[in-house]
Amino acid sequence: MNILWRAIARNRWRLLAGCLLIALHQACETFVPIVIGETVDLAVATGSVSRLVTWVGLLCLLFLLLTTAYRNGARQLMRALADESHALRLEVAAKVLDPRAEVRTGDVLTISTTDADHASYLLDYVPRIVGALVATAVSAVGLCLISVPLGLVVLLGTPLVLIALQRAAPRITRRIATRQEVAGRASSVATDLVTGLRPLRGIGAQEAADTRYREVSGESLRATLLAARTQGLFQAASNSISALLAGGIAILAGWFALTGRISAGELVTVIGLAAFLGEPFGTLSAAPGWIATARASADRIADLVGSSPAPAPAGSPPILPATGECLGVVAEADAAELVGRYDDGSPDVLVAPHHPELFSGTIRENIVLSADRELDAVLRASSADDVVDAHPDGLDHPIAERGSALSGGQRQRLALARALLAHPRLLVLHDPTTAVDAVTEHSIARGIRDLRHRPGSQLGTLIVTTSPALLAVTDRVVMLRDGEIVATGTHASLAALDPAYRAAVLR
Incomplete structure (x- = not known):
């Protein structure tokens, strides 16, 4: 998949x-020193006030045009850049939300932020490169009209510089990709350590984790x-x-002016163009590094988005509850x-998997997807009302990332x-009560039964567990x-x- x-x-x-x-903005900027040079030769040197007013008016129009063009062009490009960055983040999020996806947390963080931004910046790089090429071409033509040797310096020197600098692009791409890969691995380790801080303290493994x-x-640093050294050397060159x-x-140009080959106004134009050309030259010479950065990030996004998810468990569900049944x-x-x-x-x-996922936010935001009249009944059925x-602040109590400040039973x-x-x-x-005490487990079992299997209920519940408290409220056990299937009946x-059932359940 070619992201760029x-x-x-x-x-x-x-x-x-x-x-x-x-491009229009850059062309207008190129014409500014040309117009100033013409003003010197045709108005100042001749002492003509009318010509001076005319050329100054033309200069004002140039500034108005270049300002308007830049403002509107930048608005279009920033909107495109923001939309593309958002679209890339949505793709990464959709891939990660696939329950079968195998992605490190740190990779998700760096790819959905830094890499998505770097790849979308291509939409800013392209017009800047186009504008620089237009500015260089217009300047070269203007210089050729003044002096062919001056124009040839631009026309021949610019491609040679770009070709020479392009040879460094693959190295930049590799080193930026390595930097992002290692940064993702460091973020993953940090996330794992923070998530498992309590167990690590419990077994005295803080020093090993540190x-x-x-x-x-250190590897990431x-x-x-x-990567920064490579980019810095490239930028300096x-x-x-x-x-x-x-x-x-x-x-x-100064030599040509001293020898009388160009006029004073033409010297002003050449000096102005030489000073202005520093910007497009800088843009064109930096472009290989920009493209290399965008390409490295795009490759990482493509690897994630194009990766195949883990294969789904083979076979169809072996058994399903009947309508209204708790199985x-x-x-x-x-x-x-x-x-x-x-x-x-x-x-x-x-x-509902055995290991629940909670998110930073409030208790309400972790539970309620929309207004629901049965919220109080649900909180009682799950014994989550005790947590609230x-x-x-009740339902508005803030929860840290992954519910790290809550106990395992509270998270469940x-x-x-x-x-x-x-x-x-x-x-x-799947084993929804392994981290709660026996009294709470019995309360939850009865709450699930009462909430989902009232008389006339059409809902089905399947509980994969070895908990006697949960199995005791089911209609049937398999x-x-x-x-x-080796046995079926009531608990x-x-x-x-x-005997095999007793050994598995009544331990």
């Missing part, structure tokens, strides 16, 4: 308008410095060459794989409340071994008659 070409294609009209307007982060952070080229033109499933092994078979993306099915009541209850509030036709729960009957 696609960015140009889907922003082509704004990009075209921006290129034309920026050492690991120092190593990857070295890669960043190497491009600026030096641009200054030497512009300075050479000015020196040659318990005891899987002796591979319960997570079993749960994954139900996650087919259907809007009628909601799979434990804080003075809030995630269960969110799942219950969604009212899916089929709700699949026991699986190697994906095959009470299986507990009384099936």
Whole structure:
């Protein structure tokens, strides 16, 4: 997937308008020293007031035109850049939200921010390069009209400089890609360490974790410095060459003026153009580095967006609850794989995984997707009302990233409340109460039953668990071994008659 070409294609009209307007702006800026030189020769040297007023008026019109062109061109390009950056972030987010995606958190952070920005900046680079080429071409023509040797210096020197500088682009691309890759790895390690800080303290592994982060952070620093050094050397070389080229033109013009080959006004024009050419020369010489940066970031985005997700667990769900049924499933092994078979993306099915995800925000924002009259009932059914009541600000209590300030049981209850509030036709729960105490577990089991399986309910609930409290409120329990049903019945009957079931559940 060529991210850069696609960015140009889907922003082509704004990009075209921006290129034309920026090119007009640069052309007008090029004409400014030309008009000033003509004013010196045709108005100042002759002492004609009328000509002076005419040329000054033309100069004012040039400034008005170049200002208007730049303002409108920049508006078009900034809108295209912002839209493209937003579109890239949405693509990255959509890929990451795929439950089967295998992406490091740090990579998501750097790709969705730095890389998305760098790739979309191409829409700013293209018109700047076009404008610089127009300015260089107009300047070369103007210089040729004054002196052919001066024009040839620009026409021949500019391509040679660009070709020489282009040889450094692949190295810049590689080093920037390495920098972003290592930075993503460092962010991933930092995220993992912050998330697992409590367990690390519990087992006394803080020093080992600190050492690991120092190593990857040091590697990231070295890669960043190497990339910055490469870019700095490239920028220094491009600026030096641009200054030497512009300075050479000015020196040659001064010699021509001393020998009488050009007039005073033409000297003013050449000096003005030489000073102005520093900007387009700088832009053209820096362009290979810009493109290399955008390409490195685009390649990382393409690798993520174009990656194949992890294969879905093989096979269809082995069993589904009947309409209105609460079904318990005891899987002796591979319960997570079993749960994954139900996650087919259907809007009628909601799979609540064993490890819940909470986000920075308030309790309300983590649970309520829209106004719901049953919020209080859901909070009671999941025992999340205790979590809400434990804080003075209730539902508006702020939650840290991933709910790191909450206990495991509190996170489970809030995630269960969110799942219950969604009212899916089929709700699949995977061990939703492993981090709560026995009394709370019994309360949650009864709450799920009462909320989703009232008389006449058409909702189905499937609970993959070995919890006796949860299995006791189900209508039916199915026991699986190697994906095959080996026993079925109520919790009470299986507990009384099936030794394997008792061994799996009553531990």
